[in-house]
Amino acid sequence: MSTVARVDGVTKRFRGVTALDGVSFELQRNGIYGLLGRNGAGKTTLMQVMTGQQVPSAGSVELFGGHPYENAAVLGEVAFIKESQRYPDNFRVRDALTAGRLLFRYWDEALARSLVRDFDIPVKRTVKKLSRGQLSALGVTLGLAARAPLTFFDEPYLGLDAVARQLFYDRLLADYAEFPRTIVLSTHLIDEVADLIEHVLLIERGRLVLDERAEALRGQVMTLTGPSTAVDTLTANTDELHRERLGNLTRATVRGRVEPGDARAAGVELQPVSLQQLVVRITAATVQKEPVP
Numbered sequence: 001m002s003t004v005a006r007v008d009g010v011t012k013r014f015r016g017v018t019a020l021d022g023v024s025f026e027l028q029r030n031g032i033y034g035l036l037g038r039n040g041a042g043k044t045t046l047m048q049v050m051t052g053q054q055v056p057s058a059g060s061v062e063l064f065g066g067h068p069y070e071n072a073a074v075l076g077e078v079a080f081i082k083e084s085q086r087y088p089d090n091f092r093v094r095d096a097l098t099a100g101r102l103l104f105r106y107w108d109e110a111l112a113r114s115l116v117r118d119f120d121i122p123v124k125r126t127v128k129k130l131s132r133g134q135l136s137a138l139g140v141t142l143g144l145a146a147r148a149p150l151t152f153f154d155e156p157y158l159g160l161d162a163v164a165r166q167l168f169y170d171r172l173l174a175d176y177a178e179f180p181r182t183i184v185l186s187t188h189l190i191d192e193v194a195d196l197i198e199h200v201l202l203i204e205r206g207r208l209v210l211d212e213r214a215e216a217l218r219g220q221v222m223t224l225t226g227p228s229t230a231v232d233t234l235t236a237n238t239d240e241l242h243r244e245r246l247g248n249l250t251r252a253t254v255r256g257r258v259e260p261g262d263a264r265a266a267g268v269e270l271q272p273v274s275l276q277q278l279v280v281r282i283t284a285a286t287v288q289k290e291p292v293p
């Protein structure tokens, strides 16, 4: 495995707001990362800092062994697709595609054309006249056809209907299988991408609270329901994320190892937790531990 990005102790302060607070992690070559977190958690700021669009207040970012700020060699390896992308006035869709061809060194024209066709994007229309969904589809097309070794998608689905979103996920996965690269997908639609992402980065109030392979997470977090004393015993050495009691019954969501045989013997039901539930539970547990300043 080789590292394509190294984020080390990154803090970003805007006037009075700490958007990122000591964030450290690495991105490895060839992987699909889900960058998850609530509104205002710091996802966009993190991607801006990583792509050289913001300078961190403290800490450092290294992409492909170099810094990203005004570094053409490094930024040539990167694509950052965001909803708020601005295009010059009078730019038509086909101009945006030409710009993509000129800008991105790994651009695949055939892929771009097939995505434009499948998303039904009107190529002669000016970008400012596109519907919201068509604009998102254009962003997704540019981001996929760029085939950059490190691709960031910042909530690329806004405006896309369910069919178009599925098309995006399918095309992303198919192209990734053929041309593996590192993709960071920031999203709120966790259930939709749960099968797509290989690694979860969860950010909460500017702090990274989870950095874990999705596969490892699946077996790590579970909900136990049963007699309170039995649930208490089984979860004694786990990390509690949520607990509710109803009479003598307890339902607890925990992170840690619980042997299914032990649970069965104690009359406790063991259920896996979806990625969405897990994110909600971990986020809530983090918020409880850190009251709003």
Ligand SMILES: Nc1ncnc2c1ncn2[C@@H]1O[C@H](COP(=O)(O)OP(=O)(O)OP(=O)(O)O)[C@@H](O)[C@H]1O
Binding pocket: 014, 015, 017, 018, 019, 037, 038, 039, 040, 041, 042, 043, 044, 045, 046
């Ligand atoms: N230029 C700025 N000036 C001041 N505050 C900012 C600026 N950019 C971001 N922030 C603040 O930093 C925090 C993180 O914002 P950011 O856009 O990174 O969150 P996000 O996780 O992408 O949110 P969302 O999911 O709602 O898009 C927020 O509190 C936001 O208001």
